[in-house]
Each structure stands twice: as structure tokens, then as C-alpha cells.
Amino acid sequence: MKDIIVIGAGPAGMTAALYALRADKSVLLLEKENFGGQITYSPKLENYPSVMEISGSAFAEQMLEQVMAHGAEIELAEATKITDCKTHKVVTTEYGDFEAKAVIIATGSKHRHLGLEGEEALIGSGISFCAVCDGSFFAGRKVAVIGGGNTALQEAVMLSELCSEVVIIQNLSFMTGEKKLLQILEGKSNVSMIFDTVVTSLESKDGELCAIELKNTVSGEKSKLALDGIFVAIGQKPENEAFADVTALNDYGYIIADENCLTDTEGVFVAGDCRTKKIRQVTTAAADGAVAALAACRYIDGL
């Protein structure tokens, strides 16, 4: 049996693993698909203290290298259930059960979809959620970014350097992302912005997205925009349903917990973007990882 199982190897989970290992606890880190989590989709990380600029994937590699150097055991497996056996917890995955004295849930969140007919089939065929992953497929072509927050604006900046034309489509009358990013975009001749507008349907040809239908939410007027691809950046969705037996979720699916990273169940802790919080960033995820790990260590020492 391990001391601690950490579910999710994003910044929160990796930091939790690091702190627990340095407190001399044995750690199993479970990751279902992508070591490093969401930050691997970011072309540039520029707001982590002491690091002037680094790509998200390089940052993720360094985190993984660090936890492995400290002796973390790692499994590529999806946790589908946590059973509270009081003296210990059992984490179920598709490859079997793993036992530990304490569990830290650090499952982050996922890209929100538009919810339009045909969307799922067009993912990878004109619909993307990640400019750093897929931007080069659209070099010299026309794309739209859906959304107006930081992620959308960052995606648009990167795409503007590759694509012939970038149209940012925002449902509000203003962008909600950082002013600095907005200023960069306003200075680019191949970037335009459409406000008060939502995407209402998708058009495809030979299995590839070729146009989107837009609706102005003020006038109700509809229009069609021919393009080669869209990058959807309309927020995040947590995936915590599997843990609803041991943790309370809010209406949006986030695990209810404050800065202490404690859940409803003794010995089950939560860290990072998957919990209720106001600011979801690498710094806050890493901070949670440290808090959750030290709380888990104290819990184990008191058993």
C-alpha cells in the first residue's frame, strides 16, 4: 500500500507529489492522458515566478522529471472511483485497484465544447481547442477563435503569426482577457473581432469544417463565415463525477473545498483547478498541491 495516491499529473498533482515525496511519503501518481495537464497546451508560460518564458510542454517535462527524480511511482491510468475503507482508500482504475492511506484529487478541468450538432465529428477536422497543438495545420489559412478570455486571446496571438486571417468571435460586447493581449491583437492587420455574437451551426464539406453560422445576440441577425478552422476557447469543465461518492460537488461539478484543500471525507484531499476557487492558474494549482500534500502527510502521521 502507498502512503498517498495523487490523481492527475498537472501542476497541482505534480506539486502535491513533490511535497509528499520530500516529506518521505511513498507516492503513486495516476495520469489518464497527458503528463503536465492543461499547461502543455500553452505556447508560452510567462507568469510563473522565476521563469521569464517557457513553453507549457517544457515546463511539464521539468515537473515530471523532478517528481520522478524524487521517486514518484507513475501509472498511466484513469481513476474511476475512490472507495473510503476508513483505514485506507481504494482507487479503482481500468487496470485494477490501488490502495493508499490518503488520496489527493488533482484532476483539473477540460475544454468546454460549443454543444452544436456535428461538433464532435469535426474535432480534428477543422475544430480544435489548442493552437499550440494544431495551429500549424492552419498555416496560411483563415480561422476563427471562439471566446474572449485570456485563453482565447493567447490562442489568437499565436494563430495570427501562422494564419492568413484570424477572426475572434465573442458573445459579450467586450473581451474579458488581459488588456496587454488585447493591445497586441489590435495592432495586427490580419486579426478582426466580432462582438455580441455566438456560433449557431457548423457547415462541413467532405468531412472538414468549411463555414460557421453566426448570430448577433443583440439584433438577432444571422450571417455565414467561410473559414478553414475554429479554435474553441470558451472555458473549462471539471470531470469529477466519478468522485461524487466521497466529495461534494457544486452545480458546475467542481469539488467544494476552500484554501485548506479538505474534502468531505477524511483522508481525501483536493488540489488545483478541479476545486471551487476564483483563480485557476499554474501558481494557484501548485500552491494547492503543496497545501493538500502537507495536509495529507499530517493526516497519515496521525493515523
Ligand SMILES: Cc1cc2nc3c(=O)[nH]c(=O)nc-3n(C[C@H](O)[C@H](O)[C@H](O)COP(=O)(O)OP(=O)(O)OC[C@H]3O[C@@H](n4cnc5c(N)ncnc54)[C@H](O)[C@@H]3O)c2cc1C
Ligand atoms: C491554453 C492554455 C493556456 C494557459 N496558460 C496559462 C498561463 O500562461 N499561466 C498560468 O498560470 N496558467 C495558464 N493556464 C491554466 C493552467 O494550465 C491551469 O490553471 C493549470 O494547469 C491547472 O493545474 P491542475 O493541475 O489543477 O489541472 P490540470 O492542468 O487540468 O491537470 C489535471 C490532470 O489530471 C488528469 N486527470 C483528470 N482526470 C483524471 C482521472 N480520473 N484519472 C487520472 N488523471 C486524471 C488530466 O489528464 C490532467 O493531466 C492555461 C491553460 C490553458 C488550457
